[in-house]
Amino acid sequence: MNSMALILPLLMQVGPDPSSGAIPDYSAEVQDRPAREVQQTPSEPVGDRVTPTWLEECFELVDSDPARAHSQAQIRRDASEGNERVLANHCFGLAATQLERWDEARAAFVAARDGSPAEDRAFRARVGAMAGNAAMPTGDMTGALALLDQAESDARASTARDMIGLVAVDKARVLVALERAEEAVPLLEEATALRPTSGEAPLLLATLYRRQDMLAEAQAAIDVALARDSQNPAIPLEAGVIAVLSGREADARAQWQQVTALAPDSAEAGTARGYLAQIGAE
Numbered sequence: 001m002n003s004m005a006l007i008l009p010l011l012m013q014v015g016p017d018p019s020s021g022a023i024p025d026y027s028a029e030v031q032d033r034p035a036r037e038v039q040q041t042p043s044e045p046v047g048d049r050v051t052p053t054w055l056e057e058c059f060e061l062v063d064s065d066p067a068r069a070h071s072q073a074q075i076r077r078d079a080s081e082g083n084e085r086v087l088a089n090h091c092f093g094l095a096a097t098q099l100e101r102w103d104e105a106r107a108a109f110v111a112a113r114d115g116s117p118a119e120d121r122a123f124r125a126r127v128g129a130m131a132g133n134a135a136m137p138t139g140d141m142t143g144a145l146a147l148l149d150q151a152e153s154d155a156r157a158s159t160a161r162d163m164i165g166l167v168a169v170d171k172a173r174v175l176v177a178l179e180r181a182e183e184a185v186p187l188l189e190e191a192t193a194l195r196p197t198s199g200e201a202p203l204l205l206a207t208l209y210r211r212q213d214m215l216a217e218a219q220a221a222i223d224v225a226l227a228r229d230s231q232n233p234a235i236p237l238e239a240g241v242i243a244v245l246s247g248r249e250a251d252a253r254a255q256w257q258q259v260t261a262l263a264p265d266s267a268e269a270g271t272a273r274g275y276l277a278q279i280g281a282e
Contacts, residue, residue, distance in 0.1 A: 037177075053086075058091040066098035078133050086115040090127060097134060105134040110147070125155035129167050136174065145174045163250055165194035169201050172208075181208060192224065199229030203238060218242045233259045235270035240275065249279055 054076065061069035073095055077088035093108035109131035113124045128151030135144035148171040155163040168191040173182035185208060190200035207223035222239045229235055240255035256272035263269050 013164075027194075041184060052087070055087050055091060058088075059094070062091065062094045062098055065136065066095045067181050070095035070099060070101075086112050093127070093130060093134070099129075100137070102134050106131050106138075106147075109134060113150075121158035122160045125151045125163050125167060126159060128154060128233065129170055132170055132174070136177075141177045144145040145171070145178065148174060161176050161194045165191040165198070165201065168194070169204060172204065176208065184208060192221070197228060199225040199232055199235055202228065203232070203235050206238055206242065210238070210245065215246050219246065231262065233263040233266050233272075234276070236262070237268045237272055240272065244275075244279065253279060 004153040057078075058069050058073050061072065069091060073088050073092035077092055078087055080088055089108045089112035093105045093112065096102075096105035096108060109127045112127040113131065114123050116127070122158060122273065128147055131142045132147035132151060135141075135147060148167060151167045152164070154166045168187040172187040172191070175184040175187070177179065185205070188201050191198075192205060195201060202225040204222045206218045206225060209215075209218035209221055219242055222242055223233065225232075225235045226239060236255040238257040239260070240252040243249075243255060244252035253276065256276050259266075259272035260269045260276075
């Protein structure tokens with residue numbers, strides 16, 4: 001799916017002031033990183049459900065023809081009830097997200113959550129988190145937080161560790177946007193522990209620590225992210241920013257060169273080249 005860049009206010013700068021000609025901080029912030037749960041189209045059964053053929057086809061269309069998926073899911077939803085209506089709302093919400101029809105997506109995910117059995121807490125957490133993510137691009141951070149609070153409650157009741165970690169990351173992003181960064185730190189620390197193979201939470205944690213000028217903590221977190229995910233160019237990009245702010249220019253240069261080698265055509269590589277041009281050759 002196409003990535004969805006959430007255009008939200010940036011946090012106060014820490015470190016070099018871009019207006020002074022020093023290296024500007026273009027790295028994506030905690031609340032600007034793409035809202036993962038809305039981007040992913042699950043192909044596996046959710047909860048104890050068996051995924052019907054029409055739903056698999058709908059999920060596939062979300063990628064290739066979201067407008068068609070949107071209309072087909074709407075027809076299915078309007079003509080059904082019970083579990084089938086829940087699943088139709090799920091696909092309808094994903095298609096609406098691809099079309100950037102955020103209010104529709106949010107309403108569909110909430111309807112899918114509310115139509116699910118009360119005991120199916122893992123599924124309720126998943127679609128509740130999707131609703132929270134759909135609220136973010138509209139700027140309704142208070143509403144997004146309320147949705148994610150409920151998703152967190154459902155995730156914890158389900159004891160699904162990965163889902164708890166996913167919701168924690170989403171909630172942290174919203175808290176940062178609401179200028180409640182201190183509340184985001186323990187959530188990202190927990191997500192780092194709960195998802196031991198994912199580099200996402202430690203990357204976000206490193207970004208947040210760096211924003212608070214806590215460079216030793218930022219370095220420890222980015223080291224974890226680097227060890228977990230060697231293919232995400234955002235990780236060495238952030239590692240370079242932390243290194244240069246810590247006075248380790250050679251390390252910063254090496255990290256940014258890694259970004260350009262890893263993903264030469266990416267936005268991260270473009271940013272890394274800008275940084276490298278400012279600090280110059282060895």
